[in-house]
Amino acid sequence: MTDHPKYYAGVDVGSVSIKAVLIGADRIMASEMMASGGNYRDAAQKVLEGVLSKAGVAADRLSGIVVTGLGAESVPFAARQVSDISCQTMGCHCLFPSARTVIDIGGQFTKAAKISPQGRVADFLMSEKCATGSGRFLQVIARILQVSLEEIGPLSLKSRNPVEFSTNCAVFAESETVSRIAEGARAEDILAGVHRAMASKVAMLLKRLKIEPDVVLTGGGGQDEGLVLAVSDALGVKVLVPEQPRLSAAFGAACLAKGGKF
């Protein structure tokens, strides 16, 4: 009998998108991401099948699956459930062993955790009270500016004269944006202003956590270069970003399925 290689999967069932990552002995075999579309069950099954078929691995060869995220309970297959923050922390630890803090900026929530040298959650905070610290703020402003979410980061980086909002409330900033556009403000300057406002809110949240470097930024926010720069400026530290910032929790889930290592 030869030893078959072992495979582990992590599935992150989020409210907006569902992600799966498949890992082998020492590498990422495949990843998949799709819109949740209101049916966590089917979407979770599909992403798992997706990574297995991409990697050419049969379902019965999986040695372990960990699911996480808001809809983790609705997956149709047998899997261990772990909180998203534990998965995020483990994912960051496996990608960047020097990471001690992770900031996850999602569509609705911003979460921050301290990472122990073993990749466990040492402390944890979440902002769910105010849209200013979340990706929602950007979505609202991008809609007014008619800028797609992918364009936000590159545009913001072009700004030479970021708009200073007189308010830190996303709702008031929305009407201020309309006035600023009427006054002739440029889209890049408005976006850079939004990035600054968000970053200052995130920095306020992190102050309570007493951050330690290295800091990793994950979630949709990690894909936005303008936001990454603003957060890095506001915190005064360099911010690391995974290659696929939205997949880091699913990746961490796979690492946890493997016993907390990669």
Next chain:
Amino acid sequence: MPFAGIDIGSTMTKVVIVDENETTLASVIGPTGVEHRHLALEVMDEAIGRSGLSYEALDFIVATGYGRMNVPFADKQITEITCHARGIRAIFPTVRIIIDIGGQDSKGIKIDAAGKVANFVMNDKCAAGTGRFLEVIAETLGVKLADMGDVSLAAKGYVKISNTCTVFAEHEVTSRLAEGATIPEIVAGLHESIAGRVVNMVRHLGIEKDVVVTGGGAKDVGLIKAIEEKVGFTVRIPPEPFITGALGAALLGKGFVERGITRDHERRLEGVTFFR
């Protein structure tokens, strides 16, 4: 001797002109306008027209509200806190607490027995607990802002809205609708939420009878009912809840003239522009 008060709010501009007997000669409410804030000036012109007077005939003009600076024809600028307190003293002398729910802020003002401002609290940092919150959600629900009160009163119960943030509450409301909650239950839930937030803020002042509610929020019977449930007694509502600040401004102007206090600066009517 006529005196004018102009209260330039974030949403509405209010002008009141009174004579030396404190009788109202004209009272006009109009939009401040988002991009065309010169509409505030039209409200002033309208009030002057209705009173049959001219700018020159006005013995004193006091400007108040968020847009009170840069009103070139005003003789003095006074904060809306002082003006509201003065206006309310004229309408309801027994009031000790004013809850003002405006378009972009909400405040609580405590008045002492002599009618002076003893303390105040204010939220202008966040749309929660302001008229803006109601406006945004009304639009999401497809309910006219003016109908929110009646819709709320028609509810048999209310759906708890747990998000204070307007942006998140908008999302929550959509989810509750999808789950089958009725619009009246949701509107009643929103009123419950705003009333809770505003009353909690005003509690820092120590709530004492009588309480008056002013501003656009006072026009919403559903919100008033929710506030009354929180404070535990009936609150007073002025006959015209929008104009208490402008009335107070006009009355303060009368007081200045009576005490021989002169204008801060010369009036300028040429090329009048606001917010420049």
